[in-house]
Amino acid sequence: MLTIKNLQAKVEEKDILKGLDLEIKPGEIHAIMGPNGAGKSTLGNVLSGREGYEVTGGDVSFDGKDILDMDTEERAREGLFLAFQYPVEIPGVSNLEFLKASVDSVREHRGEEPMDSVTFLKLAREKCKAVNLDQNFLKRGVNEGFSGGEKKRNEIMQMMLLEPKLCILDETDSGLDIDALQVVAEGVNSQRDPNRSFIVVTHYQRLLDYIVPDYVHVLADGKIVKSGGKELALELEEKGYGWLENGGQ
Amino acid sequence: MSEKTNQQIVEESNQELNEYIKSDYEAGFVTDIEADTLPPGLNEDVVRFISAKKGEPEWLLEWRLKAFAAWSEMDEPEWAHVTYEKPKFQDISYYSAPKSMEDGPQSLDEVDPELLKTYEKLGIPLHEQAVLAGVRNVAVDVVFDSVSVATTFREKLKEAGVIFMPISEAVHEHPELLKKYMGSVVPQKDNFYAALNSAVFSDGSFVYIPKGVRCPMELSTYFRINEQNTGQFERTIIIADEGSHVSYLEGCTAPMRDENQLHAAVVELVALDGAEIKYSTVQNWYPGDENGKGGIYNFVTKRAVAHTNAKVSWTQVETGSAVTWKYPSCILKGDNSIGEFYSVALTNNYQQADTGTKMIHLGKNTKSTIISKGISAGKSQNAYRGLVRMNPSAEGARNFTQCDSLLIGDKCGAHTFPYIESKHPSAVIEHEATTSTVSDDQMFLCQQRGIDPEKAVSMIVNGFCKEVFKELPMEFAVEAGKLLEVSLEGSVG
Numbered sequence: 163m164l165t166i167k168n169l170q171a172k173v174e175e176k177d178i179l180k181g182l183d184l185e186i187k188p189g190e191i192h193a194i195m196g197p198n199g200a201g202k203s204t205l206g207n208v209l210s211g212r213e214g215y216e217v218t219g220g221d222v223s224f225d226g227k228d229i230l231d232m233d234t235e236e237r238a239r240e241g242l243f244l245a246f247q248y249p250v251e252i253p254g255v256s257n258l259e260f261l262k263a264s265v266d267s268v269r270e271h272r273g274e275e276p277m278d279s280v281t282f283l284k285l286a287r288e289k290c291k292a293v294n295l296d297q298n299f300l301k302r303g304v305n306e307g308f309s310g311g312e313k314k315r316n317e318i319m320q321m322m323l324l325e326p327k328l329c330i331l332d333e334t335d336s337g338l339d340i341d342a343l344q345v346v347a348e349g350v351n352s353q354r355d356p357n358r359s360f361i362v363v364t365h366y367q368r369l370l371d372y373i374v375p376d377y378v379h380v381l382a383d384g385k386i387v388k389s390g391g392k393e394l395a396l397e398l399e400e401k402g403y404g405w406l407e408n409g410g411q
Numbered sequence: 412m413s414e415k416t417n418q419q420i421v422e423e424s425n426q427e428l429n430e431y432i433k434s435d436y437e438a439g440f441v442t443d444i445e446a447d448t449l450p451p452g453l454n455e456d457v458v459r460f461i462s463a464k465k466g467e468p469e470w471l472l473e474w475r476l477k478a479f480a481a482w483s484e485m486d487e488p489e490w491a492h493v494t495y496e497k498p499k500f501q502d503i504s505y506y507s508a509p510k511s512m513e514d515g516p517q518s519l520d521e522v523d524p525e526l527l528k529t530y531e532k533l534g535i536p537l538h539e540q541a542v543l544a545g546v547r548n549v550a551v552d553v554v555f556d557s558v559s560v561a562t563t564f565r566e567k568l569k570e571a572g573v574i575f576m577p578i579s580e581a582v583h584e585h586p587e588l589l590k591k592y593m594g595s596v597v598p599q600k601d602n603f604y605a606a607l608n609s610a611v612f613s614d615g616s617f618v619y620i621p622k623g624v625r626c627p628m629e630l631s632t633y634f635r636i637n638e639q640n641t642g643q644f645e646r647t648i649i650i651a652d653e654g655s656h657v658s659y660l661e662g663c664t665a666p667m668r669d670e671n672q673l674h675a676a677v678v679e680l681v682a683l684d685g686a687e688i689k690y691s692t693v694q695n696w697y698p699g700d701e702n703g704k705g706g707i708y709n710f711v712t713k714r715a716v717a718h719t720n721a722k723v724s725w726t727q728v729e730t731g732s733a734v735t736w737k738y739p740s741c742i743l744k745g746d747n748s749i750g751e752f753y754s755v756a757l758t759n760n761y762q763q764a765d766t767g768t769k770m771i772h773l774g775k776n777t778k779s780t781i782i783s784k785g786i787s788a789g790k791s792q793n794a795y796r797g798l799v800r801m802n803p804s805a806e807g808a809r810n811f812t813q814c815d816s817l818l819i820g821d822k823c824g825a826h827t828f829p830y831i832e833s834k835h836p837s838a839v840i841e842h843e844a845t846t847s848t849v850s851d852d853q854m855f856l857c858q859q860r861g862i863d864p865e866k867a868v869s870m871i872v873n874g875f876c877k878e879v880f881k882e883l884p885m886e887f888a889v890e891a892g893k894l895l896e897v898s899l900e901g902s903v904g
Contacts, residue, residue, distance in 0.1 A: 165723070209857050211857070212855055212859075213851060214851075234855065234858035234859055235859075235861050235863060235864070238859050240861060249856065250850065250851050250852040250855075250856050252870075252871055253875065254873030254875055254876070254877040254878070255873070256874075258491040259870070260870070262859075264857075264860050264861050267861040267862050267863065271861070303874065304856075316713030320860065324860070324861070352465075357798050
């Protein structure tokens with residue numbers, strides 16, 4: 163599904179990723195943990211091809227394709243989805259309009275016709291219900307005036323509509339209370355599929371009680387310094403990151 | 412992208428933005444028809460010529476000459492936030508009529524097929540058949556260069572008692588109405604361009620809605636400048652009698668020309684007691700090329716008087732013209748009258764716009780709302796200039812102004828010049844203003860969801876304008892959205 167080899171990247175002339183390796187197979191959930199400034203969010207942005215994130219070395223193969231030369235929107239259409247830590251507002255552009263444009267562009271890429279509006283509306287309403295969002299949110303501007311929890315649920319709803327191959331959740335748990343966290347986790351779990359993989363970037367073990375990973379990786383100073391099963395998260399919760407950072411150097 | 416420096420990334424992203432906002436002017440064709448054009452120049456004889464050409468009565472000639480005398484004494488205004496080479500008024504031709512119009516067509520069948528083709532290219536279905544077939548339930552008056560070419564649907568309107576005809580005909584058929592109202596809202600000497608227009612205006616639309624009548628359809632005028640070196644000086648007069656209602660739309664295009672062309676129009680609206688006028692403009696005059704060469708100078712005076720309990724709404728979508736100088740205004744004369752101004756002004760490349768409104772509150776409990784959305788791209792300059800004045804008589808008057816600017820790229824400018832004068836202690840005036848950019852975060856969110864950058868910009872800009880678009884008649888709202896999309900279209904670098 164995703165093979166990252168020796169990935170190096172910099173932001174504003176500063177090296178952030180310094181040789182990251184990661185192999186993700188279809189259906190797997192990988193958690194990426196690590197201290198602040200380790201490069202966790204950078205990873206999601208680099209994989210998505212965000213402007214300003216400059217890859218200086220290494221390879222990334224997604225579903226057998228080299229994606230580093232692709233534009234952001236092309237990667238998205240190939241099935242790479244990034245759920246944002248802080249979803250941005252787009253005033254005046256209705257959620258529904260935005261979602262339809264998004265789904266249609268992915269469908270077009272797959273050689274499919276745009277979805278007719280009635281079918282799409284029905285589908286969007288279903289997904290709203292699945293993440294416990296009122297249907298009114300479809301009419302409102304994208305994330306406009308949404309609470310933190312509503313924004314995150316909106317992200318998960320988008321994920322459900324787009325049915326990506328790889329979902330990167332960038333600190334989706336930040337700013338969520340326990341109820342919202344459960345709803346988000348349920349949404350993610352409902353999307354688990356033998357052909358869909360997840361990268362769950364998080365600061366805290368808490369989220370992993372609900373979204374149970376197959377592997378946990380510790381990212382420190384731009385590299386993966388330790389990998390293990392889900393129990394590694396508990397160990398980190400107990401001991402912190404210090405011992406690994408020192409050991410990893 | 413692996414070898415780029417940040418500087419390069421920034422430069423390229425700017426370049427990309429520039430690409431998005433580039434667009435070709437789709438209405439930039441020239442129609443090849445014979446025209447009857449007056450040689451350039453302006454003096455009293457020209458005014459007399461125009462008046463004679465139209466077989467006008469003596470009073471109208473006198474009216475024009477008075478305006479010309481006033482104009483000769485006036486100076487071109489310089490206070491607007493625009494810089495341009497001033498028009499050489501003696502190099503402009505003040506009258507141009509398609510030659511085949513000499514005898515005036517009696518019906519659409521007699522209209523020059525070339526003209527009809529032009530309108531087809533512009534997407535105006537002129538044939539009533541098409542209209543009746545449900546294409547568009549709109550009565551259209553078309554002003555081509557200086558002459559009103561065809562007014563559709565006149566019969567159906569007549570049944571309702573609505574008068575909708577070129578001013579040149581109204582002069583003969585309804586002289587009493589014209590005499591009473593022309594110049595009553597925008598006097599001949601109002602300003603430099605209004606005076607010029609009053610002296611040389613060639614034609615325009617005249618509308619009268621009788622008492623209590625709700626006009627059965629949208630009325631529309633389409634303006635097009637075709638001839639080289641001509642100016643267009645049309646007037647529009649709309650009188651809504653007591654308790655009547657009318658919605659009116661004007662659209663404008665011009666061919667691509669290297670030289671600047673002048674458009675100086677006057678629009679006068681009179682909403683008598685309890686009447687409502689909704690006036691919408693989609694202005695797409697040729698904006699000049701991407702280096703700022705050519706384009707229309709759009710210097711327009713639009714003003715309305717609202718009597719007791721009357722309501723006037725101006726909605727404008729301004730995407731064209733090299734230089735725009737335009738302030739559709741409301742004089743809220745009667746108690747409880749309402750004035751509204753909804754505006755989207757998009758400037759790109761080297762376009763300059765200084766536009767806004769004036770709300771003059773005279774009556775008690777008068778209300779005004781101003782929603783202005785300015786979008787600047789390329790190297791353009793976009794200014795909002797608005798006056799809200801509460802006179803000593805305006806007890807309990809209220810105004811709400813919201814003025815938002817959106818910047819695309821880092822070489823354009825947005826400016827806001829609000830003037831607020833309150834002479835009554837009970838008046839309430841609110842002013843909100845924001846400036847924002849199409850942010851990288853918004854672009855990234857759209858692209859990460861698979862949406863084309865070009866489509867993303869147009870979606871974000873349309874969203875920004877939504878509050879104004881919803882004020883447009885339904886089908887024109889769609890048109891306006893498309894127009895913005897076209898103006899923002901381009902290849903992605």
